[in-house]
Amino acid sequence: MSGSSSIKIENLICLLTCWFGEIEWWPGYTDEVMIGAILTQQTRWENVERALDLLKNRDLCTIDAIVRADIRDIEGAIRCTGFYRVKAQRLKSLAAHIAQTYGSVDTMVEVPTGQLRAGLLEVSGIGCETADSILCYGLFRKSFVIDAYTERMVQCMGIKSRGQELKRLFEACLPDDNYFYRQTHAHIVEYAKEFCGKKRCNECILVNSSG
DNA sequence: GACCAGGTCCTTG
DNA sequence: CAAGGACATGGT
Numbered sequence: 001m002s003g004s005s006s007i008k009i010e011n012l013i014c015l016l017t018c019w020f021g022e023i024e025w026w027p028g029y030t031d032e033v034m035i036g037a038i039l040t041q042q043t044r045w046e047n048v049e050r051a052l053d054l055l056k057n058r059d060l061c062t063i064d065a066i067v068r069a070d071i072r073d074i075e076g077a078i079r080c081t082g083f084y085r086v087k088a089q090r091l092k093s094l095a096a097h098i099a100q101t102y103g104s105v106d107t108m109v110e111v112p113t114g115q116l117r118a119g120l121l122e123v124s125g126i127g128c129e130t131a132d133s134i135l136c137y138g139l140f141r142k143s144f145v146i147d148a149y150t151e152r153m154v155q156c157m158g159i160k161s162r163g164q165e166l167k168r169l170f171e172a173c174l175p176d177d178n179y180f181y182r183q184t185h186a187h188i189v190e191y192a193k194e195f196c197g198k199k200r201c202n203e204c205i206l207v208n209s210s211g
Numbered sequence: 212g213a214c215c216a217g218g219t220c221c222t223t224g
Numbered sequence: 225c226a227a228g229g230a231c232a233t234g235g236t
Binding site: 026037038040041042043044045047048082083086090124125126127128129130133145147148149150185186188189192193197198 | 214215216217218219220
């Protein structure tokens with residue numbers, strides 16, 4: 001379909017791998033990653049880590065605990081991530097969905113990726129990025145995460161695709177292993193944070209690298 | 212003080 | 225369907 005876009009994306013993946021090497025990103029057990037995926041919406045990761053520590057200290061950092069907890073206690077622990085009221089509600093919604101649909105997080109391991117994704121997208125407060133983050137980093141599925149940085153970066157490279165089409169484009173270029181999905185998304189974010197400002201690029205090596 | 216952060220939802224034109 | 229506002233705290 002768009003051959004030049006595929007080549008640009010393949011080059012991008014290689015270039016970033018050379019630039020960063022291996023990144024250990026978003027470590028943690030599945031429940032923690034799922035919770036972090038919601039907390040990091042429009043929020044710096046350092047603030048999310050503080051909230052995750054508070055949740056752990058209060059035994060609130062599992063899906064099971066979120067189901068039972070008083071929402072005020074959740075709000076109190078995640079305040080430093082901003083939007084804490086809507087995020088507490090989103091955590092409740094996610095936890096309820098998992099409890100009601102699968103019974104437990106462990107059961108989700110047996111469910112096909114497409115089915116899990118469709119279910120997650122039904123949850124209020126979970127969009128494509130959060131769903132794919134949960135699938136990719138929490139459940140080790142091959143579901144590539146498209147975020148604002150990725151959109152910004154490929155636009156800068158002259159690639160027209162957006163959203164789901166862009167996701168498919170990346171997935172067609174990536175090796176058939178979750179490891180590369182995690183690495184590539186992490187690479188893009190780390191690179192873009194430094195070089196792809198909201199208003200202008202800062203010494204970006206990508207713009208003229210593949211044209 | 213201004214601006215941004217690893218989004219999502221709802222309302223408008 | 226694109227654009228704009230709301231949600232909220234914390235860092236530069």
